[in-house]
Each structure stands twice: as structure tokens, then as C-alpha cells.
Amino acid sequence: MQERPILSVKNLSTHFKMVEGVVKAVQDATFDLYRDEVLGIVGETGSGKSVTVKAIAGMIDNPGFIAGGEVLFLTDEFSKSGEKEYIDLAKLPKESFSRIRGKHIGMIFQDPMTSLDPMYTIGNQMIETIVHHKGVTVEEARERAVKLLEQVGIPKPSERINDYPFQLSGGQRQRVVIAIALSCDPDILIADEPSTALDVTVQAQILELMKDLQEQFNSSMMFITHDMAVIAEIATKITVMYGSYQMEMGQSKDIFEHPMNPYTYALLECIPRLDVKQDRLLPIPGQPPVMLNPPDLCPFLPRCSRASEKCYKDLPQLEQTGDSHFVRCWNPIAGKVKLVKEAQG
Amino acid sequence: MKLLEVKNLKKYFPIKQGFLVERVVGFVKAVDDVSFSVDRGKTIGIVGESGCGKTTIGKSIIRLHEVTDGEMLIDEEDTTFYFMKRKRALQYLKSKYFKDQDFDGDGSGLETYKKKIHDVFVKSDRNPSKTLNTLFENLEEKKRLLRRKAQIVFQDPMSSLNPRMTVGQMLAEPLLFHKMAEKMDDAIAMVKDLLVKVGLKAYHVDRYPHQFSGGQRQRIAVARAISVNPDLIVLDEPTSALDVSVQAQIVNLFEELQKQLNAGYVFISHNLALVRFICQEVSVMYLGRIVEQGDSESIFAAPLHPYTKALLAAAPVPDPNKKRNRKDLIGGQVPSPINRPSGCFFNPRCKYRMDICTREYPPMFKVDQKHFVACHLYSTSQEQGGEK
Ligand SMILES: Nc1ncnc2c1ncn2[C@@H]1O[C@H](COP(=O)(O)OP(=O)(O)OP(=O)(O)O)[C@@H](O)[C@H]1O
Ligand SMILES: Nc1ncnc2c1ncn2[C@@H]1O[C@H](COP(=O)(O)OP(=O)(O)OP(=O)(O)O)[C@@H](O)[C@H]1O
Ligand code: SF4
Ligand code: SF4
Ligand SMILES: [Mg+2]
Ligand SMILES: [Mg+2]
Numbered sequence: 043m044q045e046r047p048i049l050s051v052k053n054l055s056t057h058f059k060m061v062e063g064v065v066k067a068v069q070d071a072t073f074d075l076y077r078d079e080v081l082g083i084v085g086e087t088g089s090g091k092s093v094t095v096k097a098i099a100g101m102i103d104n105p106g107f108i109a110g111g112e113v114l115f116l117t118d119e120f121s122k123s124g125e126k127e128y129i130d131l132a133k134l135p136k137e138s139f140s141r142i143r144g145k146h147i148g149m150i151f152q153d154p155m156t157s158l159d160p161m162y163t164i165g166n167q168m169i170e171t172i173v174h175h176k177g178v179t180v181e182e183a184r185e186r187a188v189k190l191l192e193q194v195g196i197p198k199p200s201e202r203i204n205d206y207p208f209q210l211s212g213g214q215r216q217r218v219v220i221a222i223a224l225s226c227d228p229d230i231l232i233a234d235e236p237s238t239a240l241d242v243t244v245q246a247q248i249l250e251l252m253k254d255l256q257e258q259f260n261s262s263m264m265f266i267t268h269d270m271a272v273i274a275e276i277a278t279k280i281t282v283m284y285g286s287y288q289m290e291m292g293q294s295k296d297i298f299e300h301p302m303n304p305y306t307y308a309l310l311e312c313i314p315r316l317d318v319k320q321d322r323l324l325p326i327p328g329q330p331p332v333m334l335n336p337p338d339l340c341p342f343l344p345r346c347s348r349a350s351e352k353c354y355k356d357l358p359q360l361e362q363t364g365d366s367h368f369v370r371c372w373n374p375i376a377g378k379v380k381l382v383k384e385a386q387g
Numbered sequence: 388m389k390l391l392e393v394k395n396l397k398k399y400f401p402i403k404q405g406f407l408v409e410r411v412v413g414f415v416k417a418v419d420d421v422s423f424s425v426d427r428g429k430t431i432g433i434v435g436e437s438g439c440g441k442t443t444i445g446k447s448i449i450r451l452h453e454v455t456d457g458e459m460l461i462d463e464e465d466t467t468f469y470f471m472k473r474k475r476a477l478q479y480l481k482s483k484y485f486k487d488q489d490f491d492g493d494g495s496g497l498e499t500y501k502k503k504i505h506d507v508f509v510k511s512d513r514n515p516s517k518t519l520n521t522l523f524e525n526l527e528e529k530k531r532l533l534r535r536k537a538q539i540v541f542q543d544p545m546s547s548l549n550p551r552m553t554v555g556q557m558l559a560e561p562l563l564f565h566k567m568a569e570k571m572d573d574a575i576a577m578v579k580d581l582l583v584k585v586g587l588k589a590y591h592v593d594r595y596p597h598q599f600s601g602g603q604r605q606r607i608a609v610a611r612a613i614s615v616n617p618d619l620i621v622l623d624e625p626t627s628a629l630d631v632s633v634q635a636q637i638v639n640l641f642e643e644l645q646k647q648l649n650a651g652y653v654f655i656s657h658n659l660a661l662v663r664f665i666c667q668e669v670s671v672m673y674l675g676r677i678v679e680q681g682d683s684e685s686i687f688a689a690p691l692h693p694y695t696k697a698l699l700a701a702a703p704v705p706d707p708n709k710k711r712n713r714k715d716l717i718g719g720q721v722p723s724p725i726n727r728p729s730g731c732f733f734n735p736r737c738k739y740r741m742d743i744c745t746r747e748y749p750p751m752f753k754v755d756q757k758h759f760v761a762c763h764l765y766s767t768s769q770e771q772g773g774e775k
Pocket of ligand 6: 441443
């Protein structure tokens, strides 16, 4: 129907071998990412969001390891013919990742200081990245850096380029990190809670910026957040994670209007909303799962109101139920649901 | 009767510099002339971005630090001077109640004012010969009472729970201190009831904080706060360290407990949706000052201050069909509280800025009975109405 996906993740599992046992951080992650898509990964703390993207970007270190699955990435980086071909990042040696990360896959993390070196000016850091990946002269790289800073909304970029990270505000630092991530025209931009550490008004600025840039650069994006409202703003496609598993995946509209997994549904019902008047929040009983040596069952089972006998026996698989709607559940919710009554005020 | 009245509260932190000899080179005006009140059974919200002074207000209310200026009344009783050094307390009392008269600062020569002191402070059922000195004698008891009446729950439950004490030991302590239980056995029995009340199990009494999840720990912090039957509870971002799926449980718990205790809540948060859900009244803060105050529904339905509008526009909405109102979004970020802009503090980011905005800080205008805003755009409204 359409072009080939730029990234195709198949049954990806990532585990950590700890003294107390094995932490199965991500199990059976499966999704495709096409050009122009913004895939939102949403889920609670510890559900496996960061580990999923770290595994894709070759950033899992001991005691962690990829326990199975494929990460097929469409690129001409290693191709002899010059034609784009799929390479499996899950099997790519660590040292080859410098040809992928920062070049074809740009990364933005929650805390901009983890990506910036406090000892170097932002200009130095940007120019180095551009020269390294693009093979251009320092002068050309500087020009490009100034232009990027301007694009991410740093005022007076030709002066600010000589600033050290500590001379910038939190929001400005995150803009610089975004500029660096974009500096090599990556095919995929991965943003792991890029606005969570920022103030509300600055968070909105960064989100708007990322939306604009994504359209402008027309790269694909993976956007991680624990906030359903943020994901509604930015994602075209959403995957909901809980206890290391993808519980549901679909077009953004479908996830919000037609959630099929009981967890997705409960999540939407328990968040306070600014746009509608609510009489009460419907809490999800119980506590989030512990990730150490979990049983091979649906992770939401201890808290699920739709659980049936089957749920205690076998783990449900991620099944396709519609055009691009997937759900992991033995008893999915059928039919359209209207979550909240429309605003009275 | 108002449960809590805060009038013109100020809290300045000195900025010190110097290597061997430290000197004060300036102040962080963390809270600067803030007034609000709380009724029993009601929840007021304080919202604003990081550093605007929310936690400082919370700590001031429960007297975790001395305030720079302002008054705090609980059940109409002036409690402002309770935790002051005696000399400062006398100065405070003098300047507040004896403006036109003089007496010396250390309390001698007060005889002439006995009558007035009595009128102001001593309840009618007490012996009228009691003087200001008596007021200070009772002070320890009064402080203890205040410590019981006003409680706080912080954002991070782990930092406020002692990792080396069991839940039982930790929660029994205030019960014994406030003489709500005579013996340890009684206290532990009460703790077990409390744990059940906040949705935990009685057998959790012997466990340590690290043996609980984040949400459970916050329940323990809540249990401790409510254990002494407080009238007032400050909730400082009590759910922001929790998962959304657990947040709703804790929020519902607060609401149930409020009905039982008839307590007044001060709910501090930067999550506007949560504030809208929980609070009847809201104060919006910017750089240490309240810029808009009023009843929750009118603030969320019809925000007036350009900063409030920006905050609301910035908050994402969990509905992919609704796009945010980009028109009210603002650029820039909150300036440093040490170097506040002249005039209206918001003027460098405000698109409605007028000439007067860079010259004069706007007074609080009363737009209607329950809605106040500090912005020159509303200067045709009545000035300084109501409680400010
Ligand atoms: N380096 C590590 N060593 C051991 N366990 C780890 C490591 N990194 C992550 N984990 C575990 O893997 C699980 C998934 O973690 P991950 O960081 O992906 O969560 P997340 O969904 O990103 O959560 P958050 O919203 O808190 O960022 C967790 O149980 C976590 O404790
Ligand atoms: N003990 C202190 N000494 C010096 N400055 C302080 C102290 N406590 C707070 N401040 C300053 O006072 C201002 C208000 O801080 P406060 O903690 O009240 O903000 P807040 O609104 O609670 O922010 P947040 O949303 O980040 O919790 C900040 O500029 C802060 O740096
Ligand atoms: S599989 Fe069973 S326990 Fe899991 S979400 Fe579906 S109904 Fe609930
Ligand atoms: S007083 Fe002036 S600068 Fe301040 S918010 Fe109102 S219009 Fe804007
Ligand atoms: Mg993470
Ligand atoms: Mg705070």
C-alpha cells in the first residue's frame, strides 16, 4: 500500500541480569515506523519506554542485553550498491553505532545536560558533530550550526553560539540539544520526555517547536512521555506500554476514541482534564507491577476489572484488530466508547 | 469563621557573598505580599511555575521557617508571633496593636497596656489580670497546638519518611507527642486504624518505607498528616511523584478524608487540570506574587491575567481533536526572582504590555465579587477590593 517502513521492530526483548534476578524491561516490542509518522510511546514509570528506544539506538550496556528480536533499519550507510537496505541494529556491533546514532538517528533526552558537555561552547559541540557526520569544513559547519540555532528559536544565534551550556536557561539548552539532534538531517528523531523537566509555558514552546520542525525536516519521530495529554498533542500513532509490554497500538485518534485494552481505557478515565468538568476521577485500583521475575501473564491482570479465567492461564499476544489497530488482551473492549461527557463549561 | 487567614505574607531569603566575612548582598523575594484565606472543608489551590514561591508559602503556613513579614491568623487568633524570638514578637505585637503608644521592646513597663492586651488577646473566661507575659507563658502549649492543627504533605514521600523507622514507630511519635495516645500500645492500635483508613493494611505497621511503592509511601505520609486530626493540611505537589494510575487513588483519598475531618486544604501544584478538579478557589502566582485570584470555575472558564491565559494555553489536553490555543502561548521564561523586571513582573513576556506596565506594578483589581486580577488591563475595575 505505501512505501517501506524506515524502521521495523519485531519482537524486541531487552533484559537486565541483576543479582536479585532478571528484569525483563521490554518484551516482544513490535512496530513499524514510516516516514512522516510520529510514534508516541506512552506508559508509566518503569514500563519500558526508555529501554525500548535505547535498545533501538544501541545504548544498552551491561548488565543489560537484547534478549531477542530484530530492529530493521532502512539505510544506505553500510550499503555497497548505494541502494537503501535493511540492517538489523539488534545485531550491529557497538562500534558501528557511531555511524548510525547522531547521524541517522538523532536523540533528545529529558535532561539536556546529559547530552551537552559543560566544558565546551555549544558552537564547538555542534560543529564537531556536523563535521564528524557530514564531512564538511569547519566554516560550513559553523554556518549550518547558526542556521539551526535560529531554526530552534535561539535569539542572536551568531553570538549565542559561543556560550557555554550553563549560560543558557533550561528551555534554551533543550533547544540546543534539539538543534544538535537535527544537525545531520536524521531519518529518525527520538525524543525521550524532552519537555518533562521544563516549566509549563516552556514545555509548550518546546512541543510546538518539535511539531514545526518535524513538518519542516519531515523526519520520522519517536516521542516518549508518560503524559496522555502531551501524546495527544504530538503523536500520529500511539503505542501504550505497561509492565514491559505493548498493550495497544493504533492511530492517535483510535486510541483516544476507541481504546480497546482495559488499561488504556482506565488510563484515560483516571486523568484529570482541563477541558472538561469532571465530578470524579475513576482510579485504577492496586499498584504498578514489579518488574523482577514476573509471570508470563498479562501484566495488568492484578488490577484489571475485565480479567477472566483465560487471563490467569496465558499471556495474550499483540493482535491486529483493525486497519492499524493492535491490542494485547483476551477481553478487548468492543465498540466505540465515549469516555467523558462533553464540557459543560 | 475563616480557618486560616494569610495577610501580606513576605518571605525573603538573603543572598550572602564573601569569603571570610559573609555579607548580605541582596534578597530572593520568594514570597512577596501574598494574601489569601482558607475555610474549613474547602480547598484552595496555588499554581504557578517552578520557583514562583509555592513551597515557600506552604512552609510559611506550617512554620517551617520564620517569615519576613505579614500576618497569619488561625480561627481568627493571631498566631504570627508564636515562633518568633521574644524581642521580635514584642516588636510585632507593638507595631500591630499599639501603633500610637510606646513601650520598650523587652516587655518591661507594660502595666499600662494590660487592659488593652487583655482585650486583644485573652479570652473572656480567663483571669483579666493576666498580662502579656502570660501570653508568652502559654506559648509552648499554643505552639504545640498549632503544630498539631496544621500539617503538610510533601511531593517526595521518601524524603519526608525516616528510612530507619518502621511505619508504626514513625506514626506513633506524633500521637504520643500530642498526647492523643497515652501508651505506645494505644498509639500502635491507632496507627493500624489509620493505615486502613488510607487504604493500606494493618500489618504494614512493622514495615520500613523502602518496602513500599511510591503511591503507598504517599499514603503513609497522608496517614501521618491526618493522624493528629489537623484542621489545615498543606498539600505540596502531593501526587507529582506518582504514576497517573495511582494519582487518582490519592486524590480521591484526599477528598474522602476532607469530608471526614472537615479540614481546609491548601493544594499546591503546577498541574492545572488537577487544580481545577480539586480546588474551589485558586491563586495564580508569578515571581512571588499572586497575579490572579478567584473562584476556580471563573478562573478556568474565563481567565483574565495574560499569564493565567498563557498557563492555560500551555497545558496540553488529552484529546487529539482539540488543538491548543496558540494565540495565548508566550515566549521566554520566568525571570530570576533576584532581578525582577520593573513595573509588572510579567511585562517582558506580555503581548498586551502598555506604557504603564513597565513603570508601575499593577494593584489588585476586583473584577467581580469572587475574581481579582493584578493587571493594568483591568484598571477600570474597582481597585483593591475584598481580600486582595
Ligand atoms: N541499567 C539498568 N539496570 C537495571 N535495570 C534497568 C536499567 N535500566 C532500566 N532498568 C529497568 O527496566 C525497566 C524499564 O525501565 P525504563 O527506563 O525503560 O522505564 P520507562 O518506561 O522509561 O520509565 P520512566 O517513565 O520512569 O522513564 C525498569 O524496571 C527499570 O528498573
Ligand atoms: N532556603 C532558601 N534559600 C534561598 N532561596 C530559597 C530558599 N528556598 C527557596 N528559595 C528560592 O525562593 C524561590 C521560591 O522557591 P519555592 O521553592 O517556593 O518555589 P516553588 O514555587 O515551590 O517551585 P517548584 O514548583 O519548583 O517547587 C526560588 O527562587 C528559590 O530558589
Ligand atoms: S488480558 Fe485479561 S487481565 Fe489483561 S487486560 Fe485483557 S482482560 Fe485484563
Ligand atoms: S499589567 Fe501590563 S504587562 Fe502586566 S500582565 Fe497586565 S498588560 Fe501585561
Ligand atoms: Mg524513561
Ligand atoms: Mg515547590
